[in-house]
Each structure stands twice: as structure tokens, then as C-alpha cells.
Amino acid sequence: MKKLPPVALFGIVGLAFILVGLLQSWTLAITILNDGLIVAIMALGVNMQWGYAGLFNIGVAGFFALGGLAVALVSQPVDPAAWAAGTPRILMALVFGAAVIWAGVQTYNRMAAGRLRTLAMLVLLVGGFFLFRAIYDSAANAVEALTPAATGNIGGLGLPVVLSWLVGGLLAAVAAWGVAKTALGLRSDYLAIATLGIGQILIAVMKNEDWLDRGVKNITNVGRWPVPYEVDLQQNAAFIARAKAWGMDPQTLSTIWVGLCFTALFTVVLLVLLVLMELALKSPWGRMMRAIRDNEIAAEAMGKDVKRRHLQIFVLGSAVIGVAGAMFVMLHGLLAPTSYDDPLRYTFLIWAMVILGGSGNNWGSVLGALIIMLMWDEAEGMGQFLASHLDMLPSVISGNAAVSKWVVDNAVYTRLPVIGLVLLLVLRFSPRGLIPEK
């Protein structure tokens, strides 16, 4: 099969977005584009880990959620009541917990193997665990008891939300470092299972620790500076005048304008990352990564520190995913921890993007992300579309109320088999993806 050049492929995708804008609505096109830019960044992170280094991370959703958490912690107003009630004690407990684990690792490494060491570890860890719980439980409860309907969590730092992108990356990096330290030595599919586990645990923590992020009660007041709010625009005289001049109603224009602001912001981030990653890939470091991926044993024999390189790239890739997570929460103005509990959407979909685009190729990952997001989001409206165009369907369906209801209700799920099919077809007929690695 002859391959289209990348420019043409991006052109086709661009055209598809324009078609969505013309045929459906520009708001929708921009919404999908913004989602697409975010998942493109996630895909870059996964591509770093898998494409550059062959590391199998399927805990993507967890790192992504962690990035979202950063938004809450950075941008929420400082909550003095929570600080008075228990925030310091919670922090202390966490530091204490970390210290116990550190001490445990030290004991394990320093002491000679034997019954004594087992005993010491047991006492340390079990004792440490109960002490931790003693400090932590009461403090967490105290914080959660504060005006639970409105806050009930530790609040944040009251800083500009854009900062959370960095913090999100940082949080994800720290978590990834922990995972990498324990699990990176494992074989690829074991590592995959381990990352799946970590991802689920991270999300479980965010769902259940109300003091942290209000859990299922969600956080909405996250801010979006420098992007303006629609309501503010709609009350701005100059803006209304401009909308009039362009013959649009201010409401629509404000949505589009806000969307475009996000698009611009995200595009800048994406491009910066792309450039950095391309540079890294072409540097000696990138060449070494690929050498390690292609033949780990040979690279090791040549004196490359494979484990260290893997650690580096795992942490970096996860950090990129964390950045995307922070951007995502900022875009939607909502941190909803439960929503992350969907590995299909937040982990495996990203994998499909990387594979479709071409493992190891950054541009490919971006392309794959835009295509798959388009398919995914378009399917969202399919039920509605079918419902309003029932007469276009064969009479077997439109004639029978139960059948047509079933079709309308289930239309959205067609995206799952479709994506699966795309993935399988790519793997089978074009395993190097749309834009193969050079």
C-alpha cells in the first residue's frame, strides 16, 4: 500500500474538522479539536514510553487524573479553616508514611537476609501503618467535616491555574518514579499489569479521599486564566458590538471565542512538546533510547545503563500525560474523579491513537489522536442524530418503536467496535502506522 505523505494526512484531518464545522457546528468542531489536542499530548507521552523505549504503560488514566488533581491543589483558594482543622496533620501523616516506606526499603537493603530482617520489616511496616492511620484518620475526618456541602477538603494554594500544568506534570512524574522504582525491572506484560494496578489505585484515591479533592462531589471552581469566561464576554460591550458586526449572536461567538483561546493555548503547548521531543529523539539520547528498545541485551553489553534510561523515559512520559491531565480539567472547569475510572477511554484509547499514528513517531501520535478523537466524539452525537433522522433508516428499524429505541440508545457504543476494528486493521495491514517511524 502506498502511503500518503504526512502533510496530506494532516490536511485530510483538517478538512474533516472543517466539515464538522460547516455541517454540524463550529462549537462542536472546536470542542473536538480541544479534546483532540489534549489527547494528542497524552499520546505523545505514551509514544515516548512505548515508541521510544518499548515500555508498556497502561496506567495512563491514573497519571492523567493526577494531573487533574494538580489543578485543584494549585488553583483552589486557600482554605484557612482546613489548615486550622487538620491540613498540617495530614501532610505530616503523608510525610511520615513516606518515611516509613523509605525506612522499610533501607532496612531491606542494609540488613542481611534472615529472620531478623523479616521481623524488623514487619514491625516497622505494621507499626508504621497503624501510627500513620492514627495521625491521618482523625486529621482527614476533621477536614472532611468542614462545610462538606461546599468544600470539605484542604483547598488549594490560590495560584493561577496555568501553573498547575507544571505541577500536574510534577505529580505524575513523582508517582511514575515510584512505579518505575518498583516495577520497571519486570517483563513487558507484567509491567503492563503493574501499571494498570497503579492507575486504578491512583483513581481510587482520588475518588475516595474527600479531604483531597472532594471525591465524588467533584470540584468546579478551578479558574481558567488567561482564557476569559463566556458570561464576561457576553456582558462586554465591545464584544457584543463585534458580534453584531460579524452578524453572530454574542452567545455563540463567546463560546467559539473561548474555545479558540483554549485551542491557541493548547496548540502552543503541543508544539513546544513536539519540538522538544523531536530534538530529544534526534539527539544522542534519543538514538540511545531506540538502540536500547531494539536490542536491550546488546545495549546493556555496550555499557548502557538500561534501567536508568527506562526510569528516565517512564518518568518523562508520565509527566507529559500529567500535563495533559491538568489542561483537561482546566478546559472543562471540572475535576470529576469518578469519570477517570474508564480505562477504555483514558488509557486504551490513547494506545489506539499511538498505534494508528505509528509507534515511535511523534507526528503520527498527534495525527492518530486527532483522528480517533474525532471518531470518538462524533459517535457521541450519533444517537441523537439517528433519533432525528429515523425516517432515513430502513423500515425494519424505524417502523418498530422498540427496535428504533434500541438503535438510538446503542448508537454511541458503535465507537467501541469501530475503534477496535481500526486498531486491528492497522496492526494487521500497516503495523507501522500512518506515519511510520523513520
Add this chain to the structure above:
Amino acid sequence: MTFLIGEKMTGGYGPVDILHDCTLAVDKGQIAVIVGPNGAGKSTAMKAVFGMLKLRGGQVRLDGEDITALSPQDRVAKGMAFVPQTHNIFTSMTVEENLEMGAYLRRDDIKGTMEQVYHLFPILKQKRRQPAGELSGGQRQQVAVGRALMTQPKVLMLDEPTAGVSPIVMDELFDRIIEVARTGISILMVEQNARQALNIADMGYVLVQGANRYTDTGEALMADPDVRKTFLGG
């Protein structure tokens, strides 16, 4: 009358040929031995004869029939058996199960053949309920040979059956192999212990870099001063 012959075989694992016009043959009820330095392509030649390697040239004939295109399984059905150099037993299965798996293609009663194998290798009967992976190196080789014999083959191919085996056990094994040959089974075998092997060989092949260097009766090769000097250590 040549029973099995791989004639002018050329081929390898990838684009590079390992075998170059290599010919190996064995007559009915005789023993043919292949010797040569490490990496000469002995194992590769055996795989080629057994259909585990794509040949780019040459052919393999069994009893006059061209079998070059047959898969290894089909060759088993035709009466060939092969004991590879490594990984030649099912380590997690008992000795008896190993033998049963050897006879997988047979639908008749295999009790008699199994008794014959036990008769040939009495130690296996003692250990028949033990996982083969727990046996000693020599015992494992016996299991491997026994497994191959279970199909009641007409030709038995052995790739270094005495690898990692003490001299005493090695002599034992050679005796058993001669015994097998006496029953009319042709034996094509690769051996590292060239002297002993050529001693019992009707035909000997010296392979170097994937090509026949010397081909003669075992006796003649043993007598040839060049062969002695380079391959038999004087």
C-alpha cells in the same frame, strides 16, 4: 541403497545461507555420523533434512520419494524422527508422558513400543512417573531418544545425543544406538565426540562452514591423516 538423503541442500535462517550444497545420506539400517567444528552448520543441516528450514536449493528424499515440501509433522508421519540438540524433552511432564507424546500420531496400542524403550533404557522404567526435568543429563538424553523411538520410525535423526554426558554413559548410549540400528532403523547423527562416533559409523561426513569437506566410510575417515590432524586431534 540410500534410504534418506538431503542432496545439495542450500539455505539458512535469514537472507544469509548457512548451508552450501550440503549432502547427507544414510542407508537402511546403517549409521551415518556428521562431525565438524562448532558452528559448522551441523544442526542446521539436520533441521534442513527434517523440514524445519526453508531450502533455497537441493532436495530431501526418503526412500526415493521427494519430501522436500513436507512439513516436519508430515515427515514424522512418514517415519522420520528427530531428537534436537537442545530442549529435546518436555521437562514438566513425566517420563512416561514424554514417551506418550512421542507416540502422539499413533492410534494403535503403544504399550509394546514403550516396553521396548524401557528395555533399551531400563532406568527410564524406574523413573517413569518422575517429571523429566528432574532427571540427570544422561537420563534426559535417554528420554529424548526414547521419545523419538516411540513413533517406530524408519529413520532416527540425533543431534549430539551424548552432549553433556559422562564417558561411561556415552559408551552406553552408543551401544544402545547400535542396538537400535540393528533393528533396521537408519540413524543419522551429529556427534561432537568424533572418534567414538566414527568408530561406530558406516558413513561419515565432515562439515565445515556449511559444506561437505570429507565424505567417506567411518573407517576411511578415521584412517585419513588429514581428517585425523584437523578434526580428530592427531
Add this chain to the structure above:
Amino acid sequence: MVDFLNAIVALLNYVIVPATSYGAQLALGALGVTLIYGILRFSNFAHGDTMAFGTAITILVTWLFQSWGIGFGPLPTALLALPFGIAVTALLLLGTDRMVYRFYRRQKAAPVILVIVSMGVMFIMNGLVRFVIGVQEQNFADGARFVITATQFRNLTGLDEGLAVRTSTVITVVTAVIVVAALFWFLNKTRSGKSMRAFSDNEDLALLSGINPERVVMITWLLVAALATTAGVLYGLDKSFKPFTYYQLLLPIFASAVVGGLGNPVGAILGGFVVAFSEVTFTYAWKKVLTYLLPASLAPDSLVQLLSTDYKFAVSFAILVVVLLFKPTGLLKGKSV
């Protein structure tokens, strides 16, 4: 003494009985994963969805039977429907193998490629399950709910604590024992079963012995269909059916298979129980049992729950990591491709 008995009963009721039935369900799930790993040599991420699919079909057939007025007395109708669920799942798996996996097998593709391929299959099966039955929770258990209720037990023994034994628990354990016994009989005593073990042990030598790999693979998928559907139906009878929950079972099931040693059927069973018992032990509030056992002055006032049930994944995960760090091939020797 009575306190001691009460403690034992409470322990049985809240820890041992639930963990046993959960462990049996995990073991059956893990057996499927481990068989696929042993024969086809990859970790199948579509296994949770396979379980969900088999269960969904079984539920549909159950509803059909119920609408015809067919029941199974005190036992759940689903048990009658189970063979149908297995059959349809087997067809699906064989079809998938023919259309998807076989190609890669012929190519001798790296295991990690097959893992990614199984992701694609996972998407498709996930969608399929939603089409078949939707995403909502379904309760399809009928028949008698309890073999003995807590009240009956209390009246019977005069203890304060009750021991409730649910029908689903008994069915789970009995079915699991039967299925496992049949599986092991098959693997150890039949020609086909032995050829599977041989293939798993040493693929090349199996080929040299004339074992037909396609046949081995086919039998494997049939067994996997039976194991996965049975595991799914038992889990659904015990708790309830919800596609997403089944999807999430992937982690504890993988943990069980890996902890026991991937590719090792006995290991899968051991792993299932290790994971189940740890999960329940860590997430159970021990206050009740301790109150019975300790003198009043020492009685705990907190729940003595080591972890909230929301963190049960953490337990599977922790066991997984600890075992892998110290015994990389699992508790019983697994294979490493």
C-alpha cells in the same frame, strides 16, 4: 468460650465464606488467563470482556427460559443457561482466533504485539457486550437465596452471631470444584490434554512429535470459553452483573494468575485464593471479631479496618508486586516467555 465460638462464626461469615467463593471465582478467571498464556503465550486483556460476554449471553438465555416458565427448582435458572452461554462464547472466541490471532501466530509475532492485538479485541468485545445487554446492572439470580440464613443459624445454635450461607456461595464452590476437577482430569489423563501440556511446555518439540498446533489452540479456546463464562456467571450470581465490574476484575484475575505463576494451572487456583483472602482480610472491619476475642478493656473502638473496601485493588496490586519482586515467576513456577 461462647465468645470464642461467636468470633469463629463471625470470622466464617464475614471473611472465610465470602473469600472462598470470591477466590473460586478468581481462580476460574485466572485459569483462563493462564491457559491462554501457556498455549498462546500472551496476556489476554480481553479476558474480562470475554467473561462479561459469556455472562451476558447466559443471562439472555436465562430470561428466555424464565419467560417460558422453565426453572431449576431451588437452583438458579442461569445454571441451565450456562451451557448455552459457553457455546456462544466458544464460537466468538474461535471466530476471533480465526480472524485475528491466527495471523500473528503464523507470523510468530512477539508476545507484546499479541497483547496489543488483544486490546483491539477488548474494544470490540466491550462494545458487543453493551449491544447485547446494555451497561446497566443486572440481577439474574433466582431460586432459593439462602441455604441457611443468619437467623436460622442463630436459632439453631443459640449463638449471638449468625452464619448465613447463600445458595450462590455453595453453587460457586461446588461448580468450581467440579470444573477444576474436570479440567485437571482433562489435562492429565486425556491425549488432547496431554498434548496441550506438551505444547505449552515445549512448542517446537510438540511440533516434532506431530502435535497439531491448531488443534491445541482450538481446544484451548474452548476451555477458556467454558472457564470464563462459568467464572463470570458465578460471580454474577454471587454479586450482580455489570459489564464495567467485569472489566475491572481484570486486575485481580491477572494478579491471581501472575502470583500463582503464569502458565501454571495449579498456580492460578492458588493465586485466586491468595488474592481473594488477602483482599477480604485487608478490607474487613475486624472490630466485631476482636471484641469477642479480647477482654472488654482492650476492645477496639475503631473499626479496625486496615483498608477501605474502595482500595481492594491496592491489595491485588500489592501482592502482585511483592510476589514479582521476590519470586519473578510466581509462587509456583510459571513460565516466562
